[in-house]
Amino acid sequence: MSRMIFVNLPVADLAKSRAFYEAIGFTNNPQFSDDTAACMVVSESINVMLLTHAKWQTFTNRPIALATSSEVMLALSCDSRDAVDAMNTAASANGGIADINPKQDLGFMYNRNLADPDGHVWEAMWMDMSGASGAV
Structure with a gap:
């Protein structure tokens, strides 16, 4: 299953x-x-x-984390660099915050972090697996 x-x-x-x-x-x-x-x-x-x-x-019964704190960053793959950028643009236009951390461009991997209206952190990322050889 x-x-x-x-x-x-x-x-x-x-x-x-x-x-x-x-x-x-x-x-x-x-x-x-x-x-x-x-x-x-x-x-x-x-x-x-x-x-x-x-x-x-x-x-x-555990308290809800403040919107200014981070407990987890949820990484979500995108089909392209443009899709990563589009997700960030949509986030900022719809109550979220784009680029809460500096964007990262390693050539084979590109990511940008965004926060939803409650401060939950997402990492929109694209990766070219053929270029990821030996990456950590």
């Missing part, structure tokens, strides 16, 4: 977050969405669950 991943993210404003993720290319799966959660599909095996703070707190 193929494994799937569901990344769960607490969000302050579900409608705003859903609109942000749709703008950067994710699609909503209404089967797993309601007024407390939105399932945003990245691919057949990757989904992002946007959860209101109240819904999040039904899963854990």
